[in-house]
Every structure is written in structure tokens, then in C-alpha cells.
Amino acid sequence: MVQPSASEPRPGLLDHKAALPTYFAITTAFCVAVAVWHKSPFPRGDEWRYLWYAENLVRGYFSPPEYVFLWSGPGYPLFVAPFIAAGAPQVALQVANGLLIGAAHVMFFAFARQHASLRTAWLMTVALTLYLPILDFAPFVYTEPLTFFLITTSLYLLTMAVQRGTAVWLVLCGVCLAWLTITKVSFWPMVFGGFGLCSAIACLGWIRHRAWTRRTAQRVALAFGLGALGCVPYLVYTYQVTGRVFYWGSGGGSVIYWISNPHGQYGEWFHNGWVEKRADLRKHHYALFKSVGAYDTSLVGRARGREKIARMLAPISSPQADDVFKARGLANIRAYPDKYLRNVAWNLRRLLFDTPYTVRKFHPGSQRMAVSHFIMLLAVFAAAIRLARGRVRAWPFACLLAWMFLSYLGPLALVSAVGRYTTVIVPVALALVTLAFAEPLDRWLSKRPSPPAT
Numbered sequence: 001m002v003q004p005s006a007s008e009p010r011p012g013l014l015d016h017k018a019a020l021p022t023y024f025a026i027t028t029a030f031c032v033a034v035a036v037w038h039k040s041p042f043p044r045g046d047e048w049r050y051l052w053y054a055e056n057l058v059r060g061y062f063s064p065p066e067y068v069f070l071w072s073g074p075g076y077p078l079f080v081a082p083f084i085a086a087g088a089p090q091v092a093l094q095v096a097n098g099l100l101i102g103a104a105h106v107m108f109f110a111f112a113r114q115h116a117s118l119r120t121a122w123l124m125t126v127a128l129t130l131y132l133p134i135l136d137f138a139p140f141v142y143t144e145p146l147t148f149f150l151i152t153t154s155l156y157l158l159t160m161a162v163q164r165g166t167a168v169w170l171v172l173c174g175v176c177l178a179w180l181t182i183t184k185v186s187f188w189p190m191v192f193g194g195f196g197l198c199s200a201i202a203c204l205g206w207i208r209h210r211a212w213t214r215r216t217a218q219r220v221a222l223a224f225g226l227g228a229l230g231c232v233p234y235l236v237y238t239y240q241v242t243g244r245v246f247y248w249g250s251g252g253g254s255v256i257y258w259i260s261n262p263h264g265q266y267g268e269w270f271h272n273g274w275v276e277k278r279a280d281l282r283k284h285h286y287a288l289f290k291s292v293g294a295y296d297t298s299l300v301g302r303a304r305g306r307e308k309i310a311r312m313l314a315p316i317s318s319p320q321a322d323d324v325f326k327a328r329g330l331a332n333i334r335a336y337p338d339k340y341l342r343n344v345a346w347n348l349r350r351l352l353f354d355t356p357y358t359v360r361k362f363h364p365g366s367q368r369m370a371v372s373h374f375i376m377l378l379a380v381f382a383a384a385i386r387l388a389r390g391r392v393r394a395w396p397f398a399c400l401l402a403w404m405f406l407s408y409l410g411p412l413a414l415v416s417a418v419g420r421y422t423t424v425i426v427p428v429a430l431a432l433v434t435l436a437f438a439e440p441l442d443r444w445l446s447k448r449p450s451p452p453a454t
Helices: 019-037 047-059 075-085 090-113 118-129 132-137 144-164 167-183 185-207 211-242 252-259 272-277 279-291 305-313 319-335 337-353 364-388 395-413 419-447
Strands: none
Touching: 019 090, 019 132, 047 075, 047 305, 075 090, 075 144, 075 167, 090 118, 090 132, 090 144, 090 419, 118 419, 132 144, 132 364, 132 419, 144 167, 144 211, 144 395, 144 419, 167 185, 167 211, 185 211, 185 395, 211 395, 252 319, 252 337, 272 279, 279 319, 319 337, 337 364, 337 395, 337 419, 364 395, 364 419, 395 419
């Protein structure tokens, strides 16, 4: 933890005790206002699925007893379920999203203050506040606001777990990492891989008699191990309903299939409605979708509302359909490796800049994302240079942040993805930048005159 030193400037406006709660109150109020102000059809996009899963949890199950539908993890539906049980209106979820984003800034400041001076922590928190693309998801029942909060909270809890090493911090960190993983299953390589990697480093430190390396790696490995352990109940559940070991969901085959698409698009994901409507997609993909029962309505019966949608999509979202899509996707990759590599390049561009798409337009939200992520890339590149040269405060922890960043985005680059997925890892990128530039920023800000006290 960074302690205030005599070299820090005299207390001023930014250092006043009232400044911190005032800033976060204003920030949170703004996030809530943005969430509530937006008007759109309800539900929209993936909202129906999260609401449907939440309704299922209220009834006592996740995937229905009659069929298996495991397209999302239960982390976000667990958050939404109390609102459904209480009969809360849409605006309550929007307010909750705004509060989550506001709380994420608080947790990021708490993390930054452990590694930098007060003013540097302020500066980096303001930088996170200026990351506007996350507000695009505040009005909707999407996982991004909750994931944004969980990832920033994980950063702080990981710091405390490393510094203190007490059971309470390790358990809290493990719970947060587990909830993060079952909310967005794309984080499982980070958690399970982090556990394995840090365990190996701890063993190496023990062999070479490096107590500090061994102790730090042990604490991080314990935190990630508890996070992985927290995912076991969900993995046991998926095994019970599918008979498959380490099964996270039935969407993996679909994203592999679409990234392998050799027929002229950019490797982006298409839902079955587009396959049926667009002639170019129908020509090359309709037969496969038809073969796995994309338009089999035998399950629908008298179902209404979200249950009707789920039953219509169940055949194409089943574990069996997942196998078919995965097999066809891998066959396409073997047959057309050059097209797959081009699709991966397009996919990486889409992850970072939310373009290109065959159907979607480059809308204002995409423009905000492209500009923000371009700035983020420049900052991360500069941080990586300092990390490689060893000029980074808390160098081992900075390496852990680099692992978290790459282990999340790396696998996503290889399967069909969108720019929306990158928004939740931005706090980790900014945390890495904070550690990389904490020392020069501390020195620079300590020499600047303080604002006049009021």
C-alpha cells in the first residue's frame, strides 16, 4: 500500500475528505440518470433470455425440466431474480445498473489508492469515468454493468488478498471471481488458468527458496482456486443435465461455427432469424440450421411470452446442436485455414472497434467504443513497454493484470465476438496502466500546486 509521504502537496480541494463521496455521488447519479432516461422497447436483444432465466430461478430451476437450454451462466439471472420475485418494474433494474456502474468507480479508486498516491488514484478513476461505452448498456438487462462492477471489485480484493493474505480477503476474492465467471463464462480461462499458473510459480519459488515470490503466488493461487471452486456447483449442475464434464454452456459451438464461416462474411455471429431472411446466409447455412431443428416448433405447444421464445430456440441451443456446430466449424477451419485467419483478424478488429459487420451499421455507440478502445490500446502498449523493462510498481501484480487482460481477450479473438465483450475488461487495462505509470505520475502531481482550499 502507498502511504502518504512528506513530498506530497499540502491538502487542497481534491484532497479534502468531502471530495471523494461528493464525486462518487455525482458520478453514480449521472449513471442512474443515463440508465433511466433511455427509452427503448422492452425486452430488447438478449434481455428476454436473462429475464427468462431469472423467472426460472424464482420457480426453482435454471434450465427447464423438459429440455436443456444452457446459453448463459446463472450469475446475472441470480442478480435479476430478486427483482422478478418482488414484481419490480423495468426502471428498478435500470437504477440497479446505474448503481453498479457507480460502485465500480468506487472500487477502482480503492484499488488504485493501494498502488498510487491520492492524486494519481483520482486521475485514473476519472479516466475510468470517462469510459462512456459502458453507459450504453446501463438501460438494458444485460450482463455488462454487473460484470463491470465484479471485475473492478476483483481488482481491489486481489490487491488486499496479496497484501493481507487473511482468510476473509481470500474468501471474498474467491466469491467475487466465481460470480464473475458464472456471469460471463468467457472469464473461466482467466480464473482456472490463473490458478494453475500461480500454483506453478509458487512451487518454483519454493524450490528456489524465494519466500516473497512463493508467498505472493500462493495467495493469488488461493484466491483464483477459491474462485474456481465457487464455479463447481454450476459445473456439477451442467453435468447432471447434460452428462458432460466441464460444460459451461451450449453457445461455444455456434461461435466456432460462425468464426469459421468461409462464405464471404466477416466471421460475425448470426442468429437463426437472419439465416432465414437473408438470401446469402440462407444459401450456405439454412440446411445445417434446419438439420439441427432450428425451426422445429414441436416444443412450443401453448407456451407464451419468453417461454415460447425459449422453446422455439431450444433445438438450436441444445448440447446436441452445440456438438453439430462445433464439428462443422472445426471442419471449416481445417478446410479453409486462410479464411479462418482472415475472420480472426476481422474479429479482433470487431472486438476492439466494433466493426465490421455484414448487417449492423457503425452507429454512435460503435464510434464511442472505437475511440475509447483506440486510446486504451495506446495506453496498454505504453504500459507493456514499461512492464517489459521492469519499470512498473508492484511488477508481479502488474504481470498478473497482464495475464487477466490477455487470457480474457485472447480466446475471444479466436471465436466469433463483438465489441461489447471488450467493455468489461477495460478496468483491468486501466489498472495495468495505473501500475505502469504510478511512479512518474506521483512525482509529477506532487510538484503541481494545490488548488486553493475553500
